[in-house]
Amino acid sequence: MKQYIVDAFTDHVFAGNQAAVCVMDDWLDEKTMINIAIENRFSETAFTVKEGDAYHLRWFTPGGEIDLCGHATLATGYVLLRFYETEADAVEFKTLSGKLTVTRKGELLEMDFPAYELKEVPVTDEMAEAIGARPLAAYMGRDLLCIMDSEKTVREKTPDMEKSLKLPGLLLHTTAQSRNFDCVSRSFAPKLSIDEDPVCGSGHCHIVPYWAQKLGKEDIKAFQASKRTGVLYCHMAGKRLKMAGQAALFSKGELFGLKVTSS
Structure with a gap:
């Protein structure tokens, strides 16, 4: 079985x-x-099988299956368009979050994702203690989104993972307005056996809707301030989010000793 x-x-x-x-x-x-x-010990491993004209796509963290993942969808689209669907302009995926697409856009690959509906929730002492700084505001979608006072705070504060486990939401995102980008963020997922997710696509399905409304603009250039860093080019389209980025192939290889099923 091929693994990239x-x-x-x-x-x-x-x-x-x-x-x-x-x-x-x-x-x-x-x-x-x-x-x-x-x-693999990555934040996500994607598995895909072609079914008719589309691909069925599933994502697994070391802690189990997840319902939505941006970077692994981008990576899968990159692999399929480069090695399997070389004449195609786009690939379509069937997923737990419905139909998703990855489309060539010049040097970028653009994904069409659902945007999470955010509900403002009270900032708690538990949030402040876990993050190491008190958020200005907090919102819930699938994940907990905490708005911080500055880019410096986002970059410098790495939450306490044990305390973060007790917070609501699947992941924890901290974000602030940025000097060189529209926003800066970091994403943490101890509930999925991941301390920090280097660049979180599904997290930006929370982060970008917030900043698009806050800044009054549809196009958001987002920076993820992990050690590895990453840039996302995003566009709000109603309740959907167009999220684009580049990708680079590190390796391709073969997995052995695996038994497939016919289901």
Whole structure:
């Protein structure tokens, strides 16, 4: 079985967010897919099988399956358009979050994602203690989004992972307005056995809707301030989010000793 390792939301290796992409003829059982994700130790491993004109896509963290992942979708689209669907302008995916597409846009690959509806929630002492600084405001979608007072705070404050486990939401995102970009953010996922997600696409399905409304603009250039860093070019289109970036291939190889199922 072919496995590719791709750095997403960057134009060069050793930056952006790593994803493993497994392109299969038939599905592996779920336990095996989780074991592969644990073995890879990336924030996400993507598994895809072609079904008709589209591809069925699933994402696994070392902690289990997740309902939406941006960087691994970008990485999978990059692999399929480069090696499997070389004449196509786009690939379509069937996922737990509905239909997703990855489309060539010059040097970028653009994804069409759902935007999370955000509900403002009270800032709590638990949030402040976990982050190490008190948010100005907090919002809930799938994840917890905390608005911080400055770019400096976002860059310098790495939350306490044990305390973060007790916060609501699947992931924790901290964000602020940026000098060189529209916004800066960091993403943390201890509930998925990931301390910091280097560049989180699904997190920006929370982050970008907030800043688009706050700044009164549809186009948002976002920077993720992890050690690896990453840049996302985003456009709000109603309740959908167009999210674009580049990708770089690190390796391709073969996985052995795996038993596929016909289901």
